[in-house]
Amino acid sequence: MNNILQVRNVNDYSHYLGCNEQHPLITVINYAEVSPMRHSLNNYSVYGLFLRDDANIDLEYGCGKYDYNKGTLLCVAPGQIGGKEDNGEQVSITGWALLFHPDLLHNFPLEKHIKDYSFFDYRVNEALHMTEDEHDILVSLMQQIRKELNNKPDNLQNTIIISYIELALNFCQRFYNRQFITRKHENSDILIRFDRLLREYFENKLQLTHGVPSVQYCANELCMSPNYFGDVIKKTTGETASNHIRFFIIQLAKNYLTAGETVSQVSEHLGFEYSQHFSRMFKKLEGITPSEYCKKLCY
Structure with a gap:
């Protein structure tokens, strides 16, 4: 547990992967662009949505197993530790990650109600397994955020970015609600x-x-x-x-x-x-x- 990566801001993680900085408070990562990469066990001071297309997680629920495998979504919040300690192994993974610092939400309504998204405190084995359509929606939103980050900053950029983040979180909530229903x-x-x-x-x-x-x-x-x-x-x-x-x-x-x-x-x-x-x-x-x-x- 000595090799914990302290992700105090989004670019601590970006630098570890060799990504360019996009914004001091938010980053969108396409893992296909940085693989192969080394594992990291991360202590987060930021929020993160990790969409892993390659994640081999055999989720068990009661007497059965969940059968959606297009992508697995893991969500983390500040104060949580997740990942796998660096053992020197190089791994190739696919998927996307969206990380944003709580300071990005300052003075926006989302700052007050982000704690209402209870999935930030779910465990790995409670991760969301998505259908193909659900997967594509989240990837599209991450791509839109990334595109906006590449635009020249103006006084509406943060508002637009936070609107995309909130939309992504609401979709995640809908997808989890669907998962609960399909697992009656x-x-x-x-x-x-x-x-x-x-x-x-x-x-x-x-x-x-x-x-x-x-x-x-x-x-x-x-x-x-x-x-x-x-x-x-x-x-x-x-x-x-x-x-x-x-x-x-x-x-x-x-x-x-x-x-x-x-x-x-x-x-x-x-x-x-x-x-x-x-x-x-x-x-x-x-x-x-x-x-x-x-x-x-x-x-």
């Missing part, structure tokens, strides 16, 4: 595993030492990034993963209350530190307090 069987498998995990969590009384299960915990146990896990559950059920956990807990609570346990006892059984927190969650989801629910049971 695999998503259902994830949901089944999620429910089993929650059931076993409470059966093993982990809530007594760890509290109520979190989305982070469930995602880790299911070997997914929290963002990808949350997006799968949202697309499959229409509810957030955190709400799915809450609904599961409320159903357990109803079982305990129906069996005659007090609100305080139920709260303790479910792993809440304070019974007020349990009562607040119950009322938020059911519209009545646990005590009011118990009174209804008596009628």
Whole structure:
């Protein structure tokens, strides 16, 4: 891990590959023009979209494998590490890369909502595999950005470039949404595993030492990034993963209350530190307090 390339700006990566500088805050790279090249393990301080036509990633989802292989898109955000450490090997790869520094977005609306694109925090095995049409759309947008970078700078250039970036990100979001839809069987498998995990969590009384299960915990146990896990559950059920956990807990609570346990006892059984927190969650989801629910049971 000693040979990590610090990509503090886009041209740190460009220089490593032997590319000419295009702009201090953004670069578009056609890997076919710089291959063969050496591997690099990169510590990013920039955003990056890496479209690899040669990536040999056998993605597994539940009981099946994903069958789109025109191109694989990997997305990174500042603070992430990705790639492969330089071992001296020369490799020939094809595809495109778009890197841009957060400073490029300063004073543009995209600066505030870029964090809404959750795919920047997906893991490699959660990468987007694209259809041919999807692949061609992203390549076209990268080519357009590159063409604009070759134009003489003016006071509209950054606005145009950022518009292209936002369009590319929106297409990526659409493509991921399509991927979730076309993988309904695999998503259902994830949901089944999620429910089993929650059931076993409470059966093993982990809530007594760890509290109520979190989305982070469930995602880790299911070997997914929290963002990808949350997006799968949202697309499959229409509810957030955190709400799915809450609904599961409320159903357990109803079982305990129906069996005659007090609100305080139920709260303790479910792993809440304070019974007020349990009562607040119950009322938020059911519209009545646990005590009011118990009174209804008596009628």
